[in-house]
Amino acid sequence: QVQLQESGPGLVKPSQTLSLTCTVSGGSISSGSYYWSWIRQPAGKGLEWIGRIYTSGSTNYNPSLKSRVTISVDTSKNQFSLKLSSVTAADTAVYYCAREEGATPYWGQGTLVTVSS
Amino acid sequence: DIQMTQSPSTLSASVGDRVTITCRASQSISSWLAWYQQKPGKAPKLLIYKASSLESGVPSRFSGSGSGTEFTLTISSLQPDDFATYYCQQYNSYSPVTFGPGTKVDIK
Numbered sequence: 528q529v530q531l532q533e534s535g536p537g538l539v540k541p542s543q544t545l546s547l548t549c550t551v552s553g554g555s556i557s558s559g560s561y562y563w564s565w566i567r568q569p570a571g572k573g574l575e576w577i578g579r580i581y582t583s584g585s586t587n588y589n590p591s592l593k594s595r596v597t598i599s600v601d602t603s604k605n606q607f608s609l610k611l612s613s614v615t616a617a618d619t620a621v622y623y624c625a626r627e628e629g630a631t632p633y634w635g636q637g638t639l640v641t642v643s644s
Numbered sequence: 645d646i647q648m649t650q651s652p653s654t655l656s657a658s659v660g661d662r663v664t665i666t667c668r669a670s671q672s673i674s675s676w677l678a679w680y681q682q683k684p685g686k687a688p689k690l691l692i693y694k695a696s697s698l699e700s701g702v703p704s705r706f707s708g709s710g711s712g713t714e715f716t717l718t719i720s721s722l723q724p725d726d727f728a729t730y731y732c733q734q735y736n737s738y739s740p741v742t743f744g745p746g747t748k749v750d751i752k
Contacts, residue, residue: 627741630690631690
């Protein structure tokens with residue numbers, strides 16, 4: 528059973544870059560035909576898809592965030608990562624990593640990132 | 645992008661009630677629609693994929709239907725564990741993934 532776990536700073540200053548890593552266990556990140564995704568949820572609000580990376584390394588991003596987002600994969604560590612630049616308070620949210628296989632059956636538990644000085 | 649809407653935004657119901665939530669897409673997504681249940685402080689849980697396929701381990705009181713632009717999630721007999729927020733999600737491969745705004749099911 529695949530499991531995902533987010534990690535990274537819980538507090539980021541405005542204008543800086545948010546960096547999170549998702550560690551995958553229970554299977555190789557480079558096997559199978561899956562997308563590895565990031566999704567976020569501000570407190571009390573709905574889900575926003577940030578983007579994804581395929582096992583080949585190709586990426587797709589939410590157009591509203593595309594200019595600030597980079598998703599990468601490190602197959603040697605069985606991890607994938609999110610970088611979101613020039614953050615503001617509006618980027619404060621719980622960030623989830625997930626595995627897409629069409630729909631999204633596997634999610635991490637989520638990590639709260641607060642943008643504040 | 646494909647926009648998703650859900651109705652109602654909040655639904656008050658009692659244990660044993662039949663509950664229906666509607667999700668609409670701004671353009672046809674064929675059957676590339678999923679439904680998720682989310683409880684406070686938890687990650688979303690996949691209930692239904694490809695509009696009507698029940699995810700393994702999900703109780704059979706949950707069902708999904710629809711295609712094109714209009715979809716429904718039905719809970720045939722609401723149970724205490726079902727009070728939660730429900731989201732639809734489209735995953736048409738030619739567009740970014742988008743979620744509906746959510747429907748909160750609470751106790752009447």
